[in-house]
Amino acid sequence: MTARYWCERAWLGGPRADAGVVIEVEGDRITGVTSGVRTRPEDAVPLAGLTLPALANAHSHAFHRALRGRTHGGRGNFWTWRDLMYRVAARLDPNGYYRLARAVFAEMALAGIGVVGEFHYIHHRPGGGAYDDPNAIGAALVAAARDAGLRLTLLDTMYLHGGLDAGSDRGYSPLRPKQVRFSDGSAERWAERADSLAATVSGPAVKVGAAVHSVRAVDPGSIKVAVDWARDRGAPLHFHASEQPAENERCLAVHGRTPVEVIAQAGGLGPSTTLVHATHLTEHDRALIGEAGAHCCFCPTTEHDLADGVGPAEALARNGARLCLGSDSHAVIDLFEEARTVELDQRAASGDRGVFGVEELAAMATAAGYRSLGWPDGGVLEAGALADFVTVGLDSVRLAGTDDGSALAAVIFAATAADVRHLVVGGKAVVRGGAHTSIAVVSELRAAVREVVA
Helix, strand or coil: CEEEEEEEEECCCCCCCEEEEEEEEECCEEEEEECCCCCCCCCCEEEEEEEEECEEEEEECHHHHHHCCCCCCCCCCHHHHHHHHHHHHCCCCHHHHHHHHHHHHHHHHHCCEEEEEEEECCCCCCCCCCCCCCCHHHHHHHHHHHHHCCEEEEEEEECCCCEECCCCCCCEECCCHHHHHHCCCCHHHHHHHHHHHHHHHCECCEEEEEEECCCCCCCHHHHHHHHHHHHHHCCCEEEEECCCHHHHHHHHHHHCCCHHHHHHHCCCCCCCEEEEECCCCCHHHHHHHHHHCCEEEECHHHHHHCCCCCCCHHHHHHHCCEEEECCECCCCCCHHHHHHHHHHHHHHHHCCCCCCCHHHHHHHHCHHHHHHCCCCCCCCCCCCCECCEEEECCCCCCCCCCCCCCHHHHHHHHCCHHHEEEEEECCEEEEECCEECCCCHHHHHHHHHHHHHC
């Protein structure tokens, strides 16, 4: 299928938007981009507003969406929130998770997200036994993303232990009852199941990557299995790392190293690695990450909500790390909010404005996320790239008054997900006029969330 789009304004890189841009699409690829076309060609679909590459959500736990509004009040911390999260996880089965994830992924589409990295660790029945299809829930997530119109990198997650414990002979505590369904029992059995998943679901819009839940949940020898699995298959490799000070303290007590140092010693740092959160890092940690050219995925709305802290974004970038973004627990699903909060956090911490330029923040939300998730030809508007792009309307009260020079900065610093008007993924319209083309998102979210929290 061939199509042409005329963008009133489009971001092609740099700090400003171009006016009058024609994007030509053949199948799932962009075949041409021409700027300076002030009059819309008759055969081109008009896109009023600012068009950018589709946004990339590099870190998602779809089922956490059910917690929105239910865990935000009252006192507590990350660890008390985690107990509430386990209660929702215990209620999921393949069919219910499909319905919830389909609605959540559709909400992401409405927010302009074209690709999502689903950090997937609910593998088995609540008691730990396998489903008839050991990858039933993984397959449900793939079906949900397909129906919602998104690309998916399913980050199949290794989870073997209940936590770090310096008092244990092996340094790890056993799995808690609510964690047993996350585990395959050994790294080797995880690798076998992940192989079967990749062979079954991989396709033009689906990749399977590897994830290690954390150094809390996976020992160094098993981390090496995941590292080798990802490297042998050219797959992305993601880790939760140093989200909480207590994680670092326990890791030092057991291993004598920080989580990043443990991952590095296992060979886990490289250009295909993404460290999620990376909030509490030493100077040595930052140097290791930068030298490896690894990604760090910041999820500021979740990190604020869980009182994790503010990550060292500027220091990481200065060391050579590549930064991308995720909505993680889905306290909100809004990559514009995630992008600007990275900058605003650094301003609050440093006393300086403009730590990151608007083009750097836009790249975090687009190209960097696509690369983190194993789609190096996405996240840009150029010939040969994936035909994934989003148009943000400039007609809301938040964005009224913007012009060619201010459009990109206005979108990054003032737009919300509600300003998304149009989304194309793989050359197909997924959102048109602010509505999903095939899913009644509000009613499906309402029903799916009620099912797991009632």
